[in-house]
Amino acid sequence: MAFIDYYKILDVSKTATEAEIKKAYRKMARKYHPDLNPNDKEAEKKFKEVNEANEVLSNAENRKKYDEYGENWQHAEQYEKARQQQQYQRADQASGFEGGGDYSDFFESVFGGRTYRGSKRTSQYKGEDFNAELHLDLKDVYTTHKRTLTVNGKNIRLTIPSGVENGQQIKISGQGGDGINGGPKGDLYLTFNIANHTHFKRDKNNLYSTVNIDLYKAILGGEVTVDTFDGKVKLKVAPGIQNGTKVKLKGKGFPVYKKEGEFGDLYITYHIAIPTSISEKEKELFEELAKLRTL
Incomplete structure (x- = not known):
């Protein structure tokens, strides 16, 4: 190279x-x-x-x-x-090894071997291991896909399994530097750097999200549409639901690494949005409701 x-x-x-x-x-x-x-x-x-x-x-x-x-x-x-x-080298020569004492022999020994009473033995060395970092988005690793990675000018076609985690490192055998004197190639150690630009928080295979519901739906109950990683679902909201209530959507989390068809869970936390301003009519109605609560 x-x-x-x-x-x-x-x-x-x-x-x-x-x-x-x-x-x-x-x-x-x-x-x-x-x-x-x-x-x-x-x-x-x-x-x-x-x-x-x-x-x-x-x-x-x-x-x-x-x-x-x-x-x-x-x-x-x-x-x-x-x-x-x-x-x-001197000790080797005393034991029957042959070879010159010039500095150039040092370099020759890297790509060749030492001589044993006239016969030459060549040392083999494994190639250099390479380290690379692959930058992906969280959405990229939700499904298994192929990606071409360029390392030291060489294009390597990879299959990226779904569910890989940020900071995870994998070894790709034989994709490092060339061996010396016929030695094996080195390996490639690939580290994943995964950025999360979604509103979901990931913890291993589980996902977490917060959903806002208005005051009236929190009191009266109803239906709310929430986002999952691969689409939307409708959920029933029970009357009188409390702020911070959590619900679990089983199997709606992140794929489990190298376990086809297995997913973590999605945890939804309800946040009740209190109105910051209300009309005079609404104020009157709330006052009436307050009186009813004291009866």
Whole structure:
């Protein structure tokens, strides 16, 4: 993979703080976002590069590797192993291992192996694990759907199961960096960042909502139409219902992760809206009602 200067992509210095990197990323992401640049291939490419740069520089561990190894940062662990092998080289030679003592052997050991009395053994290393974050809306994860995610310039087609939670992380095997010397590919660790722009509050599989009813319906009872996540339903309101009364709608909550057809519950809390202003006629009637209550 070609080397990309992530600091240059985000237009920050190598000494930039975490907050400065986050601010620069948001600015660049807005600038090149596909929604603001429809059918602009160059902007789409820039958007991918900005996200890639943020994935590396916003992660303290990855940033440290990148600062030390540059374009080879994804092989940092292999370099460290090779450096340790270099330290024990003399002992190996005394035990029958062959090999030069030049510094270049350190790099060769990363992509090759050591020689045992004339025969060469090649070490294999697993590829670098990737970390990515997928931003979704709560409505997106109410149903199972497919999504294409771009990680390090590679498009990965995913099936997003319904019911995933904010902050949940899943591992996608074999979608990380390429292995070295025929070693297995690394894995992709995907973290879900789920924004809630609905009026429902989610707690695992259950949903919570507040419904306003007027004073007269609270006293006399009647019928009210309430929103659920996938439509509207009508509910009976008993006469004399109290403010803060809760009702449970079984199975009208959020899908249970990886359990097809299972849902949590929806809890409705009634809020009685007291009129802030009333007509003279209404005032007279309320006064009459007040007299009746004292009889």
